[in-house]
Amino acid sequence: METVYIGKTKDVYRKEDGNFLLKFKDDVTGTDGVFDPGANTVGLTIEGAGQAGLRLTQFFFEKINAAGIPTHYIDADIEQATMTVKPAQMFGEGVEVILRYRAVGSFHRRYAKYCNEGDALAGYVEVTLKDDDRNDPLITADGLEMLGIMTKQEYQTLVEFTKQIGEIVKGELAKKELELYDIKFEFGRVGEDNHVALIDEISGGNMRVYRNGEYIEPLQLEKLMF
Numbered sequence: 001m002e003t004v005y006i007g008k009t010k011d012v013y014r015k016e017d018g019n020f021l022l023k024f025k026d027d028v029t030g031t032d033g034v035f036d037p038g039a040n041t042v043g044l045t046i047e048g049a050g051q052a053g054l055r056l057t058q059f060f061f062e063k064i065n066a067a068g069i070p071t072h073y074i075d076a077d078i079e080q081a082t083m084t085v086k087p088a089q090m091f092g093e094g095v096e097v098i099l100r101y102r103a104v105g106s107f108h109r110r111y112a113k114y115c116n117e118g119d120a121l122a123g124y125v126e127v128t129l130k131d132d133d134r135n136d137p138l139i140t141a142d143g144l145e146m147l148g149i150m151t152k153q154e155y156q157t158l159v160e161f162t163k164q165i166g167e168i169v170k171g172e173l174a175k176k177e178l179e180l181y182d183i184k185f186e187f188g189r190v191g192e193d194n195h196v197a198l199i200d201e202i203s204g205g206n207m208r209v210y211r212n213g214e215y216i217e218p219l220q221l222e223k224l225m226f
């Protein structure tokens with residue numbers, strides 16, 4: 001198989017039929033040997049982290065596909081820690097979409113004059129550019145259009161899908177008494193018609209989850225869900 005990309009936590013290969021294979025590695029992001037899901041560098045290796053991330057990803061993508069929301073997901077092989085997906089074209093060099101249900105993290109740091117940490121938010125959506133050198137800057141819908149990254153129509157679709165997907169993830173977590181504070185998604189253009197679709201993964205490292213006000217670590221989340 002042809003190697004398309006060596007990522008920090010996943011490698012991407014092209015299969016003979018044109019689909020992509022994502023290999024979930026045991027490398028996790030962090031700084032100075034301490035696990036930090038938000039970090040932009042690989043910090044350490046945790047045995048089983050790849051499979052745990054894939055199990056959650058498979059679980060959520062199957063629910064999202066079943067709800068009729070377009071994704072890249074085809075199937076997953078837990079044993080091999082691989083997932084077969086449809087190849088996506090990035091918006092620019094890639095965007096990340098953050099959906100917030102509580103005022104924590106960078107939202108609270110930015111807007112602390114107007115909210116208290118932990119205040120409820122009604123599904124607030126933000127888009128950032130994947131740009132490690134510039135710490136993934138925030139961008140507006142106007143900025144995305146002006147810089148030729150995505151059209152206004154694509155932006156609207158992406159926001160709508162984000163809110164629908166968020167409700168699905170939030171609902172599944174709530175079944176286990178877990179509360180979703182915020183979550184990060186990636187979207188791309190998929191298929192011959194270049195439709196907007198959810199790509200990448202949905203695992204513990206992509207979200208902040210709490211139980212009774214206590215933060216749940218990504219690997220612990222997988223144990224609590226299954």
Ligand SMILES: Nc1ncnc2c1ncn2[C@@H]1O[C@H](COP(=O)(O)OP(=O)(O)OP(=O)(O)O)[C@@H](O)[C@H]1O
Nearest residue numbers: 007008009010012072085086087088094130199200
């Ligand atoms: N269907 C897809 N088609 C093409 N690329 C994809 C698809 N799904 C995910 N990707 C890309 O595969 C890469 C997986 O690598 P990985 O998760 O290790 O992230 P990264 O790019 O190294 O870093 P980060 O997650 O911090 O941005 C990401 O760049 C992601 O955007």
Ligand SMILES: [Mg+2]
Nearest residue numbers: 007009010200
């Ligand atoms: Mg990634």
